[in-house]
Amino acid sequence: MEKAKLTYNGMTHEMPVLVGTEGEKGIDISKLRQVMNLITLDVGYQNTGSCTSSITFIDGDLGILRYRGIPIEELAENGSFSEVAYLLIYGNLPNKAEQQLFSQRLTQNSMIHEEMMRFFDGFPPTAHPMAILATMVNSMSVYYTDYFTEDFQADTFDLMAASLISRIRTIAAYSYKHSIGHPHVYPKRDLKYASNFLYMMFDSPVNPYVPDPDIERALSILLILHADHEQNCSTSTVRLVGSSMANLYASICAGICALWGPLHGGANQKVIEMLDEINKKNLSIKNCIDSAKDKNSKFRLFGFGHRVYKNYDPRAKILKQYCETIFKKYYYDDPLLAIAMELEEAALKDSFFIERKLYPNVDFYSGILYRMIGIPTNMFTVMFAIGRLPGMIAQWKEMHDSVPHKIGRPRQIYTGSNLRHYVPLDER
Numbered sequence: 001m002e003k004a005k006l007t008y009n010g011m012t013h014e015m016p017v018l019v020g021t022e023g024e025k026g027i028d029i030s031k032l033r034q035v036m037n038l039i040t041l042d043v044g045y046q047n048t049g050s051c052t053s054s055i056t057f058i059d060g061d062l063g064i065l066r067y068r069g070i071p072i073e074e075l076a077e078n079g080s081f082s083e084v085a086y087l088l089i090y091g092n093l094p095n096k097a098e099q100q101l102f103s104q105r106l107t108q109n110s111m112i113h114e115e116m117m118r119f120f121d122g123f124p125p126t127a128h129p130m131a132i133l134a135t136m137v138n139s140m141s142v143y144y145t146d147y148f149t150e151d152f153q154a155d156t157f158d159l160m161a162a163s164l165i166s167r168i169r170t171i172a173a174y175s176y177k178h179s180i181g182h183p184h185v186y187p188k189r190d191l192k193y194a195s196n197f198l199y200m201m202f203d204s205p206v207n208p209y210v211p212d213p214d215i216e217r218a219l220s221i222l223l224i225l226h227a228d229h230e231q232n233c234s235t236s237t238v239r240l241v242g243s244s245m246a247n248l249y250a251s252i253c254a255g256i257c258a259l260w261g262p263l264h265g266g267a268n269q270k271v272i273e274m275l276d277e278i279n280k281k282n283l284s285i286k287n288c289i290d291s292a293k294d295k296n297s298k299f300r301l302f303g304f305g306h307r308v309y310k311n312y313d314p315r316a317k318i319l320k321q322y323c324e325t326i327f328k329k330y331y332y333d334d335p336l337l338a339i340a341m342e343l344e345e346a347a348l349k350d351s352f353f354i355e356r357k358l359y360p361n362v363d364f365y366s367g368i369l370y371r372m373i374g375i376p377t378n379m380f381t382v383m384f385a386i387g388r389l390p391g392m393i394a395q396w397k398e399m400h401d402s403v404p405h406k407i408g409r410p411r412q413i414y415t416g417s418n419l420r421h422y423v424p425l426d427e428r
Helices: 032-036 072-078 081-090 096-108 114-122 129-143 154-179 193-202 213-225 233-242 248-259 267-281 285-293 314-329 335-347 351-355 362-373 377-401
Strands: 003-008 011-019 025-027 056-059 064-067
Touching: 003 032, 011 032, 064 072, 064 081, 064 314, 072 081, 072 213, 072 314, 081 096, 081 154, 081 193, 081 213, 081 377, 096 154, 114 129, 114 154, 129 154, 129 248, 129 377, 154 193, 154 248, 154 377, 193 213, 213 314, 213 362, 213 377, 233 248, 233 377, 248 377, 267 335, 267 362, 267 377, 285 335, 314 335, 314 362, 335 362, 362 377
Parallel strands: none
Antiparallel strands: 003 011, 011 025, 056 064
């Protein structure tokens, strides 16, 4: 094993260098404080590995994303969302018997407890769907006690995982119906995962919903592309909360709350708002590019660049191609797609973006496709949460399977006051 050496104050400490299966290297500093009374400082954990994982591999320089070793391009072209969910959680694509059992569990767990409906009645119509989603997921630990446990047990975990993946779409659809004052629509047992969600979202006595295979496939692809993305903000939150032995529902609730932020799951909403502003104000593409480069300008170009990718986000490539294909097939004319493609073309020719390796990311095209499907803007982050759920569950399971299990406990560099003493109020 390779070693790295750190010399400080006359002392030298050797640390093992861990090598991943794709050649990634990391220095194990876990005993640094114990040996040398030092910690490392890495604000935002931009260069810190919190775990070893066999779930997702990303090479940001080459634009590679793989789930359990399988390229995202292959999964998006050939896989179903339920297959990908199984792959992430259990490590391999399901065989026929495993797929049948998993699908059966998803179907059997699509309904939510009728008593939970009272929660929806208590939310104001203005409540954000993400707030409702997080609350309802956390409440599942109260209503589904038959296979709920605070400890990790494989037999109950399988049921909890299927229950969460199935019911999150029902909760999401109900939250939307509640926000527009429409009655809830119960799920159907004969519909697949994506089409069942669309049915619960859009069916009504006035306009019955008829499943469209192309629209269903578009939604499945979006969910697959969001299913996992290594140790991002929300996934790391799930791991950190779960490390305290908090139950799966509570851990996922925390992850959903972390995903809510505009710098994370809410980014595609920002893209749509930006494109809409360009369209309504009839702004020129050149002025937008120039403004994006100007530090003093209030204009922000959302959907470009990524913390991980220093190449074209492979998910954005897939979505761009799919948008072009399905829009032509349905003669769907969205001016925002034309604006997005013009922006991309201009940015990729501009030295400012080329030198900084700012390429379109998944958020740049996902919102446009959601619009075409009919998903309202305030539901975009909810859709992200539905897609990311299998990855969160897989990461939670992997953490609990690891030996030894350790609770997350980051350190800090204290910069506050030195020792001082309490002063009575009348002497201050």
